[in-house]
Amino acid sequence: MTNRNILVSIIEDDDTIRSGYSFLIGNTEGYEVVSSYSSYDAAAHKIASDKPDVILLDIEMPGTNGVDAIPRLKKLLPHAHVLILTVYESEKLIFEALANGASGYLTKNTPSAKIIASIKEVKEGGGPMSINIAKMVIRSFQKNQESPLSxxxxxxxxxxxxxxxxxxxxxxxxxxxxxxxxxxxxxxxxxxxxxxxxxxxxxxxxxxx
Amino acid sequence: MTNRNILVSIIEDDDTIRSGYSFLIGNTEGYEVVSSYSSYDAAAHKIASDKPDVILLDIEMPGTNGVDAIPRLKKLLPHAHVLILTVYESEKLIFEALANGASGYLTKNTPSAKIIASIKEVKEGGGPMSINIAKMVIRSFQKNQESPLSxxxxxxxxxxxxxxxxxxxxxxxxxxxxxxxxxxxxxxxxxxxxxxxxxxxxxxxxxxx
DNA sequence: TAAAAATTCACCCTATTGGGGTGATACCAT
DNA sequence: ATGGTATCACCCCAATAGGGTGAATTTTTA
Structure with missing residues (x-):
């Protein structure tokens, strides 16, 4: 049997970046961009009927910011996976985004091939992260080796x-x-x-x- | 200037696997296997003088298990990075290993190229993880969206x-x-x-x- | 081997806390 | 309009938390 295309929605306020992603993903075999929006607020009323498998989400946006948008998107589309794609690398934002239900976190210097692979990965239940994000996430688990306590x-x-x-x-x-x-x-x-x-x-x- | 080789030590009890890794890494340009041991206990007295940049560590081992070995290795070699390479995917082991100071966590189905890349990645301060591990790590951050609590x-x-x-x-x-x-x-x-x-x-x- | 740190226990004190009941008011959102 | 939420009130009392001070024993480290 032939697998159906992975359906992707993009929410990103920068027009250039948005159409860049749209072009990249739309021209990749097995992927299909079903919609793209410049903000969560613009997407809110329509995205449910797009039925994307994966939502590429920016953090910095006018109106509802990306972090707050995640739980709302998950409510509208419980089975969709949210993949964060942003320039922000603050620990606070990363952990908030993940706690809110993001399935992955990529920074914008991520090469195209990795973005494409990551979309597939989240769709299959994985948790793709950029190298620098993985570093922060792993560090968040690590205890201080030189504790003053016995x-x-x-x-x-x-x-x-x-x-x-x-x-x-x-x-x-x-x-x-x-x-x-x-x-x-x-x-x-x-x-x-x-x-x-x-x-x-x-x-x-x-x-x- | 030419970067010096990345020095790798391997601690793994299975002879076949150990020599497999040794061969793989030793024959890769830019990498050098400085030592390999069949257990932490065998490595304990010698590994400090090997001065590896990265230690590939198995979890399931006779004597001191891998998780307990991590803090001891970090004490002997504070600047070395420990990269776990194991078949175990239990959440408990993963988080214990990371809390104890492991810099990355790979499962043994990891392709050779990813292993090589990951060694370089930890050496450069990254935190490589297998897809399934990343999934668990990310899930550990996520709150339940349907809480009974207000x-x-x-x-x-x-x-x-x-x-x-x-x-x-x-x-x-x-x-x-x-x-x-x-x-x-x-x-x-x-x-x-x-x-x-x-x-x-x-x-x-x-x-x- | 001697000094330092860690672990263990003892007894002084008192204000605060925690948990269990029971009930009431007002505000929402469906 | 009915159930969930958020707010506050007053009953009870045993247990708790935190502060002082001191000391014996074992383990670790210099």
């Missing part, structure tokens, strides 16, 4: 960070309640804080947990 | 998940302490839990936060 303290801070109380921690680690207190006091000293919330904040900022 | 409840649960107390939440959201309590009670009802720790656990498992 292993035990880190372990207890991790328990605190999931909302456990002192007594719950004591039970799980088979140590006395007073020992847990003692560790927490040392954690507060080292992190220079005096509450659970501040300890978690500082620890997250420094990737101690 | 916006306000989600917001309050997020505050709880960073260790805030009722009164802190009340102050930050400019609502009464009793209102916060009320929301928390509703959250507990909907999630069918009766403590902060359980609420956070359930919420994380269902990606509500």
């Amino acid at each position: 292993k035990r303290e880190t372990q207890i801070l991790e328990e605190i960070s999931v909302g456990k109380s002192r007594s719950q921690i004591a039970n799980e680690l088979f140590i006395d309640l007073e020992t847990v207190r003692s560790h927490i006091k040392n954690i507060y000293l080292k992190l220079n804080v005096n509450s659970r919330a501040d300890a978690i904040k500082t620890a997250r900022e420094n990737r101690l947990i | 916006k306000r409840e989600t917001q309050i649960l997020e505050e709880i998940s960073v260790g805030k107390s009722r009164s802190q939440i009340a102050n930050e959201l400019f609502i009464d302490l009793e209102t916060v309590r009320s929301h928390i009670k509703n959250i507990y009802l909907k999630l069918n839990v009766n403590s902060r720790a359980d609420a956070i656990k359930t919420a994380r498992e269902n990606r509500l936060i």
